Structure formats: C-alpha cells, structure tokens
Amino acid sequence: MLRTQVKSQSKRSLATVSEALLPKKYGGRYTVTLLPGDGIGKEITDSVVEIFKAERIPVDWETVNVTNSEKSKEGVKEAVESLKRNKVGLKGIWKTDVSQSGHGSLNVAFRKELDIYASLTLIKNIPGVKTRMDGIDLVLIRENTEGEYSGLEHESVPGVVESLKIITQVKSERIAKFAFDFAKKNNRQTVTAVHKANIMKLADGLFRKTVKDVGAEQYPGIEVKDIIVDNASMQAVSNPQQFDVLVTPNLYGAILSNIGTALVGGPGLVPGANYGREYAVFEPGSRHVGLEIAGKGVANPTGMILSSVLMLRHLGLDSSADRISNAVYKVIADGKKTTRDIGGPASTKEFTQAVIDELASA
Ligand SMILES: *[C@@H]1O[C@H](CO)[C@@H](O)[C@H](O)[C@H]1NC(C)=O
Numbered sequence: 629m630l631r632t633q634v635k636s637q638s639k640r641s642l643a644t645v646s647e648a649l650l651p652k653k654y655g656g657r658y659t660v661t662l663l664p665g666d667g668i669g670k671e672i673t674d675s676v677v678e679i680f681k682a683e684r685i686p687v688d689w690e691t692v693n694v695t696n697s698e699k700s701k702e703g704v705k706e707a708v709e710s711l712k713r714n715k716v717g718l719k720g721i722w723k724t725d726v727s728q729s730g731h732g733s734l735n736v737a738f739r740k741e742l743d744i745y746a747s748l749t750l751i752k753n754i755p756g757v758k759t760r761m762d763g764i765d766l767v768l769i770r771e772n773t774e775g776e777y778s779g780l781e782h783e784s785v786p787g788v789v790e791s792l793k794i795i796t797q798v799k800s801e802r803i804a805k806f807a808f809d810f811a812k813k814n815n816r817q818t819v820t821a822v823h824k825a826n827i828m829k830l831a832d833g834l835f836r837k838t839v840k841d842v843g844a845e846q847y848p849g850i851e852v853k854d855i856i857v858d859n860a861s862m863q864a865v866s867n868p869q870q871f872d873v874l875v876t877p878n879l880y881g882a883i884l885s886n887i888g889t890a891l892v893g894g895p896g897l898v899p900g901a902n903y904g905r906e907y908a909v910f911e912p913g914s915r916h917v918g919l920e921i922a923g924k925g926v927a928n929p930t931g932m933i934l935s936s937v938l939m940l941r942h943l944g945l946d947s948s949a950d951r952i953s954n955a956v957y958k959v960i961a962d963g964k965k966t967t968r969d970i971g972g973p974a975s976t977k978e979f980t981q982a983v984i985d986e987l988a989s990a
Pocket residue numbers: 670691692693
C-alpha cells in the first residue's frame with residue numbers, strides 16, 4: 629500500500645498523501661522508532677508511550693537516545709538505521725547550537741539522510757484554548773531538504789560569507805504535488821505558494837512557477853494562488869482564516885509555522901509530520917526544544933500526542949486515532965486538567981492521566 633489516510637485531529641476529515649511505505653507488521657504489531665529528543669522531548673514522548681500502553685495500541689517502541697553532544701553524529705546514524713528498518717518514527721526535537729563551531733543541525737541532517745522532504749504542520753484552533761482569533765484551519769506544507777537549508781556556506785575572503793540557497797525544479801515539483809494531493813484528498817480548495825519572487829527572481833521565481841504549473845496542469849479542481857512571504861506574514865496575523873493550504877520553501881515554512889503556532893496557542897499544541905517516499909516521521913509542528921521548562925514536568929504534550937495520532941492514521945489505526953484525539957480535545961475543552969501554557973494547573977503527567985481516564989470512560 630503506497631498511500632495512506634490521515635484524518636484530522638478533530639471533526640474535519642483530513643487525509644494525507646504520504647507515499648511512505650507502510651512498515652511491516654509482525655504478529656499484528658508494528659515496531660516504531662522512538663526518538664525522544666532534547667529538552668522536554670522525553671517528558672512528552674513518555675506521555676504518548678503511557679497513553680498507547682493504556683489503550684493497548686499494537687506498537688512496540690525501539691528507542692534511540694540521541695542528544696546533542698560529542699557523540700551525537702553516531703547517535704543520528706543509529707537513528708537513521710532504526711528508521712530504515714521500521715519506516716515510521718515518533719520524534720522529539722534535537723537541540724541545535726547557534727555557535728559557529730558546533731556541528732550543523734542534527735534534525736536537518738536526519739531529514740536529509742532519509743529524504744523526508746515534505747513537512748506538514750496543522751494549524752487549527754483547539755476548542756477551549758483562548759486565542760485572539762478563531763476559525764483558523766490552515767495546513768502548512770514545507771519543503772524540507774533544500775532552499776536555505778542546503779548547508780553550503782563559506783567565507784570566500786575574510787569578512788565575506790556566501791550562503792547558497794538551492795531551489796530545484798525537481799524538488800519544487802515534488803513538494804507541489806504533495807501539497808495538491810493533500811488538498812485533493814482532504815477537500816481543500818486552495819493551494820497558495822509562498823515566495824519572494826519579486827526579489828529572488830530566479831530561485832523563488834522557479835518555485836512559484838513550478839507550483840502554479842503543477843496546479844494548472846494536473847489539479848484543475850484546486851485553485852492555485854501565490855503570495856509574497858512578507859505579505860503572507862502580515863496576512864497570517866491579520867486575517868489567517870483566508871488561508872487553506874500553504875506550500876513553501878524551507879525557511880519561509882519555518883517562520884510561518886511559528887507564526888501559525890502562536891496564533892493557535894503555542895508550541896505545545898501543534899502537531900506535525902514529515903513524509904518522504906519511504907519513511908514517515910511524526911514530530912511536533914513548531915519544532916521547539918523547550919529547554920527553559922525541560923525536566924520540570926510542566927510541558928504540554930498535546931502537540932506530541934496529536935502527532936502520534938497522525939502516526940496512527942498513517943498506520944491505518946483510525947479508530948484508535950479517533951479515540952485518542954477525542955479524549956485530548958475533551959480534556960482541553962473541559963479545562964480543569966490542562967497544562968499551564970494554556971492557563972491550567974496540571975503537570976504533564978496529570979494531563980496525561982486525565983486523557984487516560986477520559987479514554988477509560990469513553
Ligand atoms: C534511553 O534513555 C532512558 C533514560 O532517559 C533510559 O531509560 C533508556 O533505557 C535509554 N534507552 C536506550 C535504548 O539506551
């Protein structure tokens with residue numbers, strides 16, 4: 629089976645289009661690579677592990693502990709090998725140093741190595757979470773392997789640095805197809821390409837043109853629009869309800885996913901997924917490590933739990949996915965056992981327990 633269904637967290641049905649191959653099942657069970665990550669990663673993946681255990685989900689975890697350290701390159705290699713065996717992973721975020729001497733981002737290296745080229749972030753209001761604006765329901769699809777993240781930088785002469793942004797037609801085409809396929813399967817009406825083609829006429833021009841051509845030639849039922857990234861940022865904070873599916877090169881996607889995350893209540897809430905042709909890795913949408921609150925037991929695991937719900941849909945375990953997402957939404961709407969980032973009194977464990985209790989009574 630090359631394609632799989634991913635329905636939405638809540639009422640609206642969402643199906644995604646990953647071509648990622650499904651993993652092999654042994655004795656009716658899946659083995660999934662678990663990469664807790666740095667910061668709050670362990671706390672919020674523990675929450676998923678507990679919930680899956682309580683629900684008797686047929687998933688066995690293969691944990692690979694990678695942390696940002698001297699030995700992290702070997703760790704990432706081990707993580708990649710595990711993913712290649714299992715094909716599906718649940719991942720926290722690895723910390724990346726800003727210092728110039730440190731190694732590059734482990735997250736970027738990992739995604740490139742597995743060619744998980746499409747990143748999906750679902751930005752949607754959650755009932756019970758107070759935000760400035762309601763009615764937001766947008767999907768951000770970000771190219772994950774090139775653009776500004778090519779990793780090609782050098783100091784040509786002292787004081788002059790060149791940093792190469794790579795845009796290719798092949799990769800623009802495949803992310804465009806991913807976005808339109810997603811839109812089609814989920815009854816979304818519009819795909820908007822985000823770019824800066826007025827300035828980067830060649831690079832962003834190619835991205836913009838490719839998305840528009842793919843849409844016009846292969847997806848006549850879906851409207852295709854484009855918007856300049858600065859205007860997209862302004863529109864996102866003034867009138868985000870206008871957006872349906874956004875497709876972006878790498879860096880613009882990173883920025884817009886963070887704007888979107890803020891709009892719907894913060895990094896603890898937003899789920900995400902990364903898809904390639906063979907592998908799929910589920911991780912929180914806004915990719916925050918959460919160092920400030922790490923180890924305190926107060927992190928909101930919602931984004932991670934909802935990412936695991938996307939994973940369950942990918943595995944075809946839709947009724948479990950529905951049960952868990954409904955329970956999470958119920959606990960949040962109820963408001964008594966939510967974490968402090970959204971105004972509640974509960975710890976990560978108390979929130980998790982409330983979800984498990986809700987599941988038991990459902
Ligand atoms: C990963 O680290 C946790 C503690 O944080 C430990 O309990 C677990 O055994 C480790 N797993 C592996 C495979 O090293």
